[in-house]
Amino acid sequence: MNPSSYSETALLDFLQRGQSDINPLLSSYFPEEDVAIPLYQAVRYSLFAGGKYLRSNLCLAACASVGGMREAALPFAAALELVHTYSLVHDDLPAMDNDDLRRGRPTNHKVYGEATAILVGDALLTEAFTLIAQKGVASGVAPETVIKAICELGEGAGLNGMVLGQFLDMLSEKKITMNEKEMAIVHQNKTGALIVAAVRIGAMVGNATPEQMLHLTEYAKRIGLAFQIADDILDVSGEEKELGKKVGQDQAQKKWTYPRLIGLEKSIDLANQLSEEAIDALDGLGENADHLRWIACFAVKRKK
């Protein structure tokens, strides 16, 4: 198994396996019986909507890349999925990106109303931390590492990470000019910060050495940006049916994107370059890191 062995089918199978491992945990955490309370139903609507489970799989793959136990990383991976889903539900709100479609279905607020969607996001975010605190130690991770992982998750998701990125992204819509450096800062925070957290948390749980952590962080930074550029590209040239969301939204909302700033061709080149650099950053890691290499390929080759 090496990057040249990459195929989208094999990668999607791998992501699917992560999803199959995580979903029972999430499903028992938000039990079906509780759908009697419509809030639970609204949570499950967005949580089990067929996402790619990218962040959770990055966490699992990073743990495996340093020889860690997959079982130990599962609660952390599940928590990352919760944080990612919360961010989508809130970003889709009318006051934010005002999106009607997500993963091929009406967005949470379209189905359950705005107030419930706000609460769904709040609940998912809160339960991400709760889930780690409840299950982290029980899954065999040292208490000190569980705390470090919570810290990492909070820093990636919070005021100096994802929330800042979403804020800067909103601000950027009003800007008349923007340069590549400014846009990289938006993307690094909006998408990159949680992806970096996902990889680093997996590495922590797997007891990575400081040097391994360094390499994995470099890897994560590069694929984080590559994924966002690819997202921008797909918004221009993707297929609505495959994406499960409307295309051309960035342009309609006057968002600053890589294709808008440097053109489509150069954007594709840059994404490919970042993907290669990410794979290079894993040089010190052996075959255990192959799934991470596949994900770096997938970042730029995917159609959704």
Next chain:
Amino acid sequence: MNPSSYSETALLDFLQRGQSDINPLLSSYFPEEDVAIPLYQAVRYSLFAGGKYLRSNLCLAACASVGGMREAALPFAAALELVHTYSLVHDDLPAMDNDDLRRGRPTNHKVYGEATAILVGDALLTEAFTLIAQKGVASGVAPETVIKAICELGEGAGLNGMVLGQFLDMLSEKKITMNEKEMAIVHQNKTGALIVAAVRIGAMVGNATPEQMLHLTEYAKRIGLAFQIADDILDVSGEEKELGKKVGQDQAQKKWTYPRLIGLEKSIDLANQLSEEAIDALDGLGENADHLRWIACFAVKRKK
């Protein structure tokens, strides 16, 4: 010092001391210099708006009641203030309670817009957990206890606590009838759950015995409900100027409140009874618990 020694001035001095101890921590966590980024400014606007610091002081007082070190409880108390502030910012949103005034000033979304207010709430909630993870162990608390406290905070704030309460409260507006038991469930979750978490976290950090924890939990449940009933009463009979928010909002929004359900007189009686029961629950604890007794008095005697 005992409950009969209660005076509002002394209690407000005590709350003020908690605020003075917590604010430097919060202020260095959200540094003033960063107001360059308007998101930080928006966070500080709601965080330093002169709240009562009730939940954080409950945490500090509960820690003291079992002989714990005040210093150890500070990061946890600060985190409770963050969670409480997030809940106010989100509850005030147009899609939720649609309030224009909070603590005597325009609400966050009135000043910074709805999108920023959503992000402010998201950031405050995330940073609450991050702050505990960053500073809990450094303040002298065992890693296992830090994790238990994070769990307690998440359970109080999350899908089976405060978020559920807010959801049930919204649902209740549409109900034609409601009984006392149903309303108690709303209140226990909406206000009570985080108050119970505040007291229990303080007790944990102070290394309470299981028996002490039991008594403190009983105390917390009662004052949680007493505070909410008092809130309902103040919305009917309070002074807008003292409260810093509009009165009569519950009626305008057709909310089910204790005064609406059982009348003003009986509501006052019930709040007083709960306050006394809360004080009784502290029987096994000595003078160290006097501040908790004061807070139980304040719950029903306050004018704001």
